Each structure stands twice: as C-alpha cells, then as structure tokens.
Amino acid sequence: MGSYPEQDVTFLLKDLSEANLEKDTNEREDAIQSGVHYSEMLPVEYKPSDQYIQLFYESLEQTKKKVAIAVALVSEQVVQKNGLxxxxxxxxxxxxPIGVLIKRYIHQMYGKVVPHFSISIIRDKGIDENALNYILSQHPEENIVFVDGWTGKGAITRELERSILAFNHKYNQQLSSELAVLADPGYCASYYGTREDFLIPSACLNSTVSGLVSRTVLNSSLIGPNDFHGAKFYSELMDEDLSNFYVDSITSEFPDVLPDLEKHISSIRESHVEADWRGLKSIESIQKKFSISNTHYIKPGVGETTRVLLRRIPWKILINPAEKQNLDHILLLAEERNVPVEEYADMSYSCCGLIKQVEQDS
Structure with a gap:
C-alpha cells in the first residue's frame, strides 16, 4: 500500500480501497457529534485549489531547510537515547512522511538502514496491537521508536501511553511509549525537532503528501479481530501525488544542515525544558473564554487548524497576532470556506481551530 518506494516504509494496514466509507462533511460531523466514532468512516478526500497547491510549494520553499534541521535534531535525539x-x-x-525523513537522515548520517513501518493508532480505541505484534515477530531484538508529525493538545501522546501500558501488560513486553515528533508546540513529546508552532508543509495536504493513504479506519464490519486496522489507497490521485516530491525536497537539504548541526544541537539543549503539557493551559482558557462544552471541539496548532479547515465544520479560527504573517495558508482556507478569523493572543500556539457544535443549532 502507498506511493512511497518500498525501501522507505511498509504500511501495516488492511486495504479498504473498495469499501464505501466516505461521508460528506456535514453528514460526518452530525455522526461524530451524535456518538459515532470518527474512525468508522472517512471524510471525502479534499482536493486543494490551484491557489492552495501553489501555497504548498511556496511554504515548502520557505521552510524546507527549517524542516530538515528539525528532522536532524529529532533523529539525533532518538539515536542518542536508543542507538541504531x-x-x-x-x-x-x-x-x-516524518518517519521516512528520519529513516533517510539516519541512513545518510550513520550509514544504517533502519526498518520503518507505519501503523494505526486511534483516539479512544488505541494502537493496532496486531501490527505491533507483527513488528516484534520480524524484529525481536530492536527497540521500537514511535514517530508522529506534531503535537496538538497531546491526545495521541496520551493514547500512545495508555495503549503501550496495556500492550506491555497483555503480552509481557517492555516497549517504550516515548514519542518522537518534528514539532512539539504542546510540550508533551519525548523527542522533538522544535517546539515552535510553524507550518510543516506536510500538514497542508492530505493523502497527496502521505503516500496516497487515507486516515486509518477501525470499523467492525470491515476489520476482523486478526486484521490490521484499515485504510484506503487513493490510486486515482497518483497524478496529483506530492509525497515523494516532499520527502525528496527535505532530504536534499540534509547536506547543508550538517555543517551547523552541533550549533543547532547545543541550542536545543540550552533551551530544553521537560514536557510540561503547557498547551493544555491554553486549551483550558480557550474553552472557558468561548464557552465550549468539550475540548474535542478545540484543535490547537497549525497542523490541527489546517485539518479542521480541510475536514471538519469550523466555527471560527483563532490567530495569534504575533504569528499572523506565517499563516497565509490558514487565512486562505478560512476565506475559501467563509470561516470567521479572530485574533487571540492568550495561547501558546500560532493558531487554533474551533469546531462548530452541531447541537447548538438543533
């Protein structure tokens, strides 16, 4: 599955490409807010406008070295703690895509080809235990390192901790639930390339920057007890796929990063503070300020705000005025969808997406 070369990643996912799982945004939002779990269905895959694709290219050009530095820094932390x-x-x-980049960095820097699998974890449902057991059967002597793109309010970090604790108890294992991310504005990951909440270009697009793979699915009508969690492969989008272009663009920056690598490592060590989950304090103040019933309706950070605009029904977007000049793609998407934008400085994130509560209109 997927459009990446076989040597970059192996997806441990059941192919559900023939299943009819997509629901339009309104239908999906109604279902989620009435209690249907989001993993039982899929959003219709959003096709970005030409203007938005151009913004992806522009943001990639502007941030590719910054992303490459962050990849190098998180990779070095992983290797320092776990070895090769x-x-x-x-x-x-x-x-x-972040796992692909870490794998490529380790190969270029250390000459070691480390295995890389991509598996499913679903909020409130847990990690794919069948996929984890498969990895352990294939690589019983290696340490598993979990990788994600960025942190928002830390829901997946907590889900990973809960899931691995349960998995270790159930299967008598000793896996670490430490998480490596490119950006950690929520201050809740073990390894990170930066804690700045900036636009990671891969957050701009959906499947066309993630190997043409859908969000993962856990639907009992399609996934049996011995199956991996599922996903669709959007082969019909092959002509629009930017997955390999993206990782190739970042990888090409690695040689330019190396001369200043020690300086960057020293800088991140000097500025390091332990994970203190300070992003949650921002969430609590937003919840109180805007009278939001459930924090599930609050999606903080550039990546999550992008997802709200692409996949959910936004109520409004909060923009930190100090970061406004770096949020062109957020403002463009909000304008395309007629979503109000409000300046709000009292948060540790660049921006925040607030989901419309459907029951308010009933």
Missing part, C-alpha cells in the same frame, strides 16, 4: 538498533514505527498518517 531500532525500528521506526510511524503513526499513520501524519507521522509517515
């Missing part, structure tokens, strides 16, 4: 006897396990799908 590791298996990268990215969390589909936002983690997949």
């Amino acid at each position: 006897n590791i298996v990268l396990c990215s969390l589909a799908r936002a983690g997949t």
Whole structure:
C-alpha cells in the first residue's frame, strides 16, 4: 500500500480501497457529534485549489531547510537515547512522511538502514496491537521508536501511553511509549525537532503528501479481530501525488544542515525544558473564554487548524497576532470556506481551530 518506494516504509494496514466509507462533511460531523466514532468512516478526500497547491510549494520553499534541521535534531535525539538498533514505527498518517525523513537522515548520517513501518493508532480505541505484534515477530531484538508529525493538545501522546501500558501488560513486553515528533508546540513529546508552532508543509495536504493513504479506519464490519486496522489507497490521485516530491525536497537539504548541526544541537539543549503539557493551559482558557462544552471541539496548532479547515465544520479560527504573517495558508482556507478569523493572543500556539457544535443549532 502507498506511493512511497518500498525501501522507505511498509504500511501495516488492511486495504479498504473498495469499501464505501466516505461521508460528506456535514453528514460526518452530525455522526461524530451524535456518538459515532470518527474512525468508522472517512471524510471525502479534499482536493486543494490551484491557489492552495501553489501555497504548498511556496511554504515548502520557505521552510524546507527549517524542516530538515528539525528532522536532524529529532533523529539525533532518538539515536542518542536508543542507538541504531531500532525500528521506526510511524503513526499513520501524519507521522509517515516524518518517519521516512528520519529513516533517510539516519541512513545518510550513520550509514544504517533502519526498518520503518507505519501503523494505526486511534483516539479512544488505541494502537493496532496486531501490527505491533507483527513488528516484534520480524524484529525481536530492536527497540521500537514511535514517530508522529506534531503535537496538538497531546491526545495521541496520551493514547500512545495508555495503549503501550496495556500492550506491555497483555503480552509481557517492555516497549517504550516515548514519542518522537518534528514539532512539539504542546510540550508533551519525548523527542522533538522544535517546539515552535510553524507550518510543516506536510500538514497542508492530505493523502497527496502521505503516500496516497487515507486516515486509518477501525470499523467492525470491515476489520476482523486478526486484521490490521484499515485504510484506503487513493490510486486515482497518483497524478496529483506530492509525497515523494516532499520527502525528496527535505532530504536534499540534509547536506547543508550538517555543517551547523552541533550549533543547532547545543541550542536545543540550552533551551530544553521537560514536557510540561503547557498547551493544555491554553486549551483550558480557550474553552472557558468561548464557552465550549468539550475540548474535542478545540484543535490547537497549525497542523490541527489546517485539518479542521480541510475536514471538519469550523466555527471560527483563532490567530495569534504575533504569528499572523506565517499563516497565509490558514487565512486562505478560512476565506475559501467563509470561516470567521479572530485574533487571540492568550495561547501558546500560532493558531487554533474551533469546531462548530452541531447541537447548538438543533
């Protein structure tokens, strides 16, 4: 499955390409807010406008060295803590391109080809235990390192901790639930390339920057007890696929990063503070300020705000005025969808997406 070369990643996902799982945004939002779990269905895959694709190219050009530095820094932290006897396990799908980049960096820097799998983890449902057991059967001597794209309010970080604790108890294993991410504005990951909440270009697009793979699916009518979690492969979007272009563009920056690598490592060490989950304090103040009933309706950070605009029904977008000049793609998407934008400085994120509560209109 997927449009990446076989040597970059192996997706441990059941192919559901023939299943009819898509629901339009309104139907999906009604279902989610009435209690249907989001993993039982899929959003219709959004096709970005030409203007938005151009914005992706522009943001990639502007940030590719910054992303490459962040990849190098998170990779160095992973290697320093775990050595090279590791298996990268990215969390589909936002983690997949980051896992590919970490794998490529380790190969270029250390000459070691580490295995890389992409598996599913679903909020409130847990990690794919069948996929984890498969990895352990293939690589019993290596340490598994989990990889994601970025942190928002830390829901997946907590889900990973809960899931691995339960998995270790159930199967008598000793896996670490430490998470490596490119950006950690929520201050809740073990390894990170930066804690700045900036636009990671892979957050701009959906499947066309993630190997043409959908969000992961856990639907009992399609996934049996011995199956991997599922996903669709959008082969019909092959002509629009930018997955390999993206990782190739970042990889090409690695040689330019190396001369200043020690300086960057020293800088991140000097500025490091332990994960303190400070992003949650921002969420709590937003919840109180805007009288939001459930924090599930609050999606903080550039990546999550992008997803709200692409996949959900936004109520409004909060923009930190100090970061406005770096949020062109957020403002463009909000304008395309007639979503109000409000300046709000009292948060540790660049921006935040607020989901419309459907029951308010009933």
